Amino acid sequence: MDNGMDSMMDTYLYETNSLLDQLDEMLVADEKEGDFPTDDVNEIFRIMHTIKGSSAMMEFTSLATIAHRMEDLFFYIRDKGIENLDPAHKKELFNLMFRSEDNLRAEVEKVEKGQPLTENVEDFVSEIGNFLTKISNGEGAVPGNKSGEKKAEKTPEKTDDKKTDTAAEQPAVSSSSVSEGLPQDPQAACFIHVFLEDNIGMENLRAFMIVNAIKECDIETRSYPPDLESNADTCSTIIENGFYLAFDSKDDAKKALDILQSQSHIRSYQEIEQPAPAPSDTAVQETPPVQEGETETKQASTTAAAAHPASHAPVKQNLISVNLQKLDDLINIVGEIVITESMVSSAPELAQLPSGSYDNFMKSARQLRKLTDDLQDVALSLRMVPISGIFQKMNRIVRDMKQKLDKDVRLTIIGEDTEVDKTIIDGIQDPIMHMVRNCMDHGIESSRAERVAAGKDPQGEIILSATHTSSEVVITVSDDGNGMDPQALLKKASEKGLLTKPESEYSKKEILALTMLPGFSTNKQVTEYSGRGVGMDVVKKNVESVGGIISLDSEKGKGTTITLKIPLTLSIVDGMKMRVGSSIFTIPIANIRQSFKITQEQLIYDEAGNEMVKCMDSFYPIVRLHEFYRIDTPVTDISDGIIIWVESSDRSFCLFVDDLLGQQQVVLKPFPVYLNRLELKNYGISGCTILGDGNISIILDVLSLHTAAIENR
Amino acid sequence: MSDEIKAPEISQSAEKSEKTQNIKRCLTFESADLPLFISTEYVVEIINGHTITPLPLAPSYILGIINLRGQILTVMDLQAYMGKEPVVFTPQTCIIVLDIEGIQLGVVVDSVRQVTDIDLSYTKPIPVKRQQRLLNGMVTLEDGSVLMALDCPALIRE
Numbered sequence: 001m002d003n004g005m006d007s008m009m010d011t012y013l014y015e016t017n018s019l020l021d022q023l024d025e026m027l028v029a030d031e032k033e034g035d036f037p038t039d040d041v042n043e044i045f046r047i048m049h050t051i052k053g054s055s056a057m058m059e060f061t062s063l064a065t066i067a068h069r070m071e072d073l074f075f076y077i078r079d080k081g082i083e084n085l086d087p088a089h090k091k092e093l094f095n096l097m098f099r100s101e102d103n104l105r106a107e108v109e110k111v112e113k114g115q116p117l118t119e120n121v122e123d124f125v126s127e128i129g130n131f132l133t134k135i136s137n138g139e140g141a142v143p144g145n146k147s148g149e150k151k152a153e154k155t156p157e158k159t160d161d162k163k164t165d166t167a168a169e170q171p172a173v174s175s176s177s178v179s180e181g182l183p184q185d186p187q188a189a190c191f192i193h194v195f196l197e198d199n200i201g202m203e204n205l206r207a208f209m210i211v212n213a214i215k216e217c218d219i220e221t222r223s224y225p226p227d228l229e230s231n232a233d234t235c236s237t238i239i240e241n242g243f244y245l246a247f248d249s250k251d252d253a254k255k256a257l258d259i260l261q262s263q264s265h266i267r268s269y270q271e272i273e274q275p276a277p278a279p280s281d282t283a284v285q286e287t288p289p290v291q292e293g294e295t296e297t298k299q300a301s302t303t304a305a306a307a308h309p310a311s312h313a314p315v316k317q318n319l320i321s322v323n324l325q326k327l328d329d330l331i332n333i334v335g336e337i338v339i340t341e342s343m344v345s346s347a348p349e350l351a352q353l354p355s356g357s358y359d360n361f362m363k364s365a366r367q368l369r370k371l372t373d374d375l376q377d378v379a380l381s382l383r384m385v386p387i388s389g390i391f392q393k394m395n396r397i398v399r400d401m402k403q404k405l406d407k408d409v410r411l412t413i414i415g416e417d418t419e420v421d422k423t424i425i426d427g428i429q430d431p432i433m434h435m436v437r438n439c440m441d442h443g444i445e446s447s448r449a450e451r452v453a454a455g456k457d458p459q460g461e462i463i464l465s466a467t468h469t470s471s472e473v474v475i476t477v478s479d480d481g482n483g484m485d486p487q488a489l490l491k492k493a494s495e496k497g498l499l500t501k502p503e504s505e506y507s508k509k510e511i512l513a514l515t516m517l518p519g520f521s522t523n524k525q526v527t528e529y530s531g532r533g534v535g536m537d538v539v540k541k542n543v544e545s546v547g548g549i550i551s552l553d554s555e556k557g558k559g560t561t562i563t564l565k566i567p568l569t570l571s572i573v574d575g576m577k578m579r580v581g582s583s584i585f586t587i588p589i590a591n592i593r594q595s596f597k598i599t600q601e602q603l604i605y606d607e608a609g610n611e612m613v614k615c616m617d618s619f620y621p622i623v624r625l626h627e628f629y630r631i632d633t634p635v636t637d638i639s640d641g642i643i644i645w646v647e648s649s650d651r652s653f654c655l656f657v658d659d660l661l662g663q664q665q666v667v668l669k670p671f672p673v674y675l676n677r678l679e680l681k682n683y684g685i686s687g688c689t690i691l692g693d694g695n696i697s698i699i700l701d702v703l704s705l706h707t708a709a710i711e712n713r
Numbered sequence: 714m715s716d717e718i719k720a721p722e723i724s725q726s727a728e729k730s731e732k733t734q735n736i737k738r739c740l741t742f743e744s745a746d747l748p749l750f751i752s753t754e755y756v757v758e759i760i761n762g763h764t765i766t767p768l769p770l771a772p773s774y775i776l777g778i779i780n781l782r783g784q785i786l787t788v789m790d791l792q793a794y795m796g797k798e799p800v801v802f803t804p805q806t807c808i809i810v811l812d813i814e815g816i817q818l819g820v821v822v823d824s825v826r827q828v829t830d831i832d833l834s835y836t837k838p839i840p841v842k843r844q845q846r847l848l849n850g851m852v853t854l855e856d857g858s859v860l861m862a863l864d865c866p867a868l869i870r871e
Contacts, residue, residue, distance in 0.1 A: 629769030
């Protein structure tokens, strides 16, 4: 648990700090301009959303509160459009933004130093609120049911401080007043009597959370008072007399003691055996005092910790950390060696050697080839890390949300030792987190009764799986919850004005894809975790930025499955080489559906004279690469060259090239910095690679090629 | 333009020793029939005989990219960048690899002459300043010949 917290803390600090850095950069640049571009408004909104979410998860309430208010503010601004803000307000907004950034930073610093967080951020929060009221001119109320949320958020903050205060004092041992009021539960073999810390507030809910934590570990227990969650009056009872947990067996109680150790806000606890037929007084004498119980459980917990890793601990390895740049350099050099090796062993001069020495040479050359191949494999595997790091983080999210949303859900993880390139890991962490949150919040039904009524297991399930194919990692996030209702989605999309054609023309796949448009959210309630429609469009953007494809499948009433297909590594592409004039282009094989020859007669023309071709009952536009890139080639007759049918996410079209040259794994190299000014990426050119003979091939990006050649035709 | 530049200015040799010296090691070369020099601080190496891969849709002064021992290097035609005809490749044509403020760039020139020490304190401004995009000064050598200073940072300016 502690280790988990530590690494989570590291990630949290790293993430939050880099988001704040990003925010700072953006604010400074925008202030110079004196204006926020719409993109930045969205970005700030997203940053605040992320900080809010992760801070709430780590229980840093002051951070979460500030970020939440800023999110509200930017939600409003995004909704109304930044251009509708008058300049005086904008200026004020900048000041407010910088101050809130400073506030957030100050809090993060406190977290870093382990100091208690600011208890009261009300002043600043109300300032943000005032500003929001000002710009909205009182026309719509502040979004979100503020007062209710605030109350809920304030309490844990207080307790955090109290906790640090009381932590210094010795936990008071109370063993005298235990005896009375042992609950009547003849089945129970054993009780645990728990006292919470003083003045923590909402004692009943805290007790309930503790009970839940124990139940989560598959331990049967009953709490006394039983109606902890629903009956707020139990608070006073718990404050005075603590509460009891009843267990059917002593083993269960022992396990529960371990769990209690990791729970916060507990002042003391005591194990009490069921006073057989005898009166309760004697039982109390037999019970060990608290300290003894604690030492005992400590021993138990260490053995438990030793036993656990076998079952579900993350894959641990011997690791050293290496600068990523050094690794990249190594991989580059290895790439060069491989190419140079093939240049040497296929040099035409070798043919002039006498046959005896030629054979000898080839023998050594083959040996060298094998070694360089091995070297390449090892070098490439260096950047690969298991995906377990991300998956384990989801455990925590599911666990926390389960309690907050009061849903009974288990997370099943499959294939957590699947290895993925480090850069990709960094890129898909947020998307996966969003998707798991969505599953928890919207996917799984809100009550057990609902699930039982639908004939399902009362416990919901979220499955997170990762598998390898030859060139991709396939990650799926699926839940067995409500699923999506295509009609409801369509209605919602039309309300939001997101439809581009008549409703009747949408296929199911297209309707589901609507959820990935910016600003689409079907949940009316804004919650701490999700529900403002930032989710899926950001997910899609992130996944596509690492070259992945996202697809969504949902059956109403049965659940939703989201599948991500992501290339194994960013730097190595399985490519198809093709020739246009004297240039050689490479297209990732993953994008190619088919290649074929056609004749002049099969060409179809539209009004503007654009060429099309029919494949499998659909018509696709043809882009002649030699025309688009203005390359001289003798092959201009459609029947002389070859048609390649390509596809990327939902765009599909055909390319016309001179000839196919064959398949090859290529190492993707970015263009030199100098060429950034040409913005080649906007013209479908994503990078280049060095071929076996030392020549350079240009790598095409099908998606941006479509944008450049067809959408902007 | 080249006529203008050839106008000799030999008269300062007398006051040479008086001025503070600012001697820099410079590479002299020819491009577009102009005798040019740059400080060797910018020069990484001089290469020739590489196959240049053209880039689609690039402006004419960007000849393309080459594979320089595994590094991708942009190659620019200086002559075309000055708004003249594209360079004609001859056996003397070389690529000077420059590192300008961290950005590597290959520049194709007609021929490379030599590395020599030039006292930059004698650099004179070019009379028709407005029309100079890439040149930022001229200097007379002891043998009386005139060289133009190529402004390297101007090459990477957008």
